[in-house]
Structure formats: C-alpha cells, structure tokens
Amino acid sequence: MTSSPTATTAPGTFRRASSGLGWTLVLPLIIVIVWAVIAAVMDSAVFPSPRESFQRLTEDLARPDFRASIWSTVQLLLLGWLLAVAVGTLVGFALGLSNFWSSVFSTPLFALYSIPKVTLYPVFLLFLGIGDSSRLAFAFFHGVFPIALLVMAATQSMDKNLLKLAKVLVMPWHVRLRSILIPALLPAIVTALRIAFGLTLLGLILAEMFSAESGLGRELVSNVANVRIDRIAGQVVFIAIIAVIPGFALRWMERRVTQRYGT
Incomplete structure (x- = not known):
C-alpha cells in the first residue's frame, strides 16, 4: 500500500x-x-552586561512616557508600512504593464533608491516641519521604493498573453484578479513586504533620532546625550525585537506563498 x-x-x-x-x-x-x-x-562600566541592560529595559518599560514612545513608533511604523505597500504595489503594477513607462522610470527609481535617504531628511523637515507628518513621510519614503521596483519587475515578467486572453473572453475583473494577477504578483509582493518593513522601521527610527518629541529613536538620543550605556543597549535590543519578530513572520509567509504560487 x-x-x-x-x-x-x-x-x-x-x-x-x-x-x-x-x-x-x-x-x-x-x-x-x-x-x-x-x-x-x-x-x-562602558560595556554593560546583558543582565544590566535587561534590568534597565524593564525599568524603562515601567515608565508611562516610554510606553507612549513605543506606541507612537508602532503606530507610525504600521501606517507608513501599509502606505508604502499600497502605493508601491499600485505604482509598480502600473509601470510594469508598459515597457515604455517602465524603461522611463526604472532608472530614476533605482537612483532614488540608492541615495542615502538620511541626507534628504532636511527636505522633509522644510516642507512638513517637526512632528508626526515628517516622521511618517520619511518612513514611507524608505519603504516604498523596493516594493515599486519588485512589483514592476514581476509585472514585466508576467505573461501578457494571459491578460489579452482574459480581455478577449470578457472575464470579470475579480476573475482576472483571482486567476491571473494574484498568482503572478503575490510572491514578489510578499518579498517586498518583508524588505520594506525593515526599511520603514529604519527610516522612522532615524527621523525620531533627528527631530521628534516622542518615539524610540528619541529615547535613544536622550540616553546617548546622558551617556546611559546600559539603557541604550536595552533599547537597542527592544528595537531589534520589534524588527526581527515581524521579519521572521513575513519570511515564513514568503516561503509559503512562494511554494504555492512560485514557478
């Protein structure tokens, strides 16, 4: 048997x-x-032990203002990431459908993606001022480019004959979405989700370190100014946890999606 x-x-x-x-x-x-x-x-005393760092982190977590900073960072992180996903996916898909427009915009997109974005933060401050708007925009700016580039490449490599056949057969939009677009683009979108999450968090922390009244980046700068090495180490560990746990979850989802829809 x-x-x-x-x-x-x-x-x-x-x-x-x-x-x-x-x-x-x-x-x-x-x-x-x-x-x-x-x-x-x-x-x-300059190099704290894990025990000392975790003790200081526990003390920080007991402070209401530190918890408020965590909540502020998490809110802006999720909002910036979701905006980057939505805008990057739409832009990448629209450009990838046309060979002409993808060739026109691919080089500028790659050039913008390669620029050290921290050098552009004064521009965000100039137009948006100090506050949540500039932090959110800078986090979004960090995450949107890899999504647009990956979705554009996936759309370009998609078999366009399937879309032409769907048009000839007058297939409803939801059938095209379920049968053609999702299987073709979902692996690239999930990969872009994972990459963009870490970059969005990086942009947000940098923005908070330069100009913010709250947030984990602001807490780090405050401890650096006061030379609190043990608290710095504890907060770095906490930020790493925020980045790593969703990263592993997205990596697991990426493998599952690739196994199902990948070629």
Missing part, C-alpha cells in the same frame, strides 16, 4: 520548519552568551 503525497511530504515539511525555528531560537541565545562573556572579560 502506497502512502499519499500529503502524508509523505508533511513530516519533511514539519522537520524543516522545526529545524528553522530551532536555529532561530538558538542564535539569540548564542549572541547573549557571547555578549555576557565579553562584558565579564572587559569588566567595564
């Missing part, structure tokens, strides 16, 4: 997922151990 393909492949898939999760959990543990060893060897 032969076993079904699902029964055969499921254990292998589970083992690979378990192995990936195991390494995901082991790596932070290794980093903390190395950090503790270096701190013990140096025995310096």
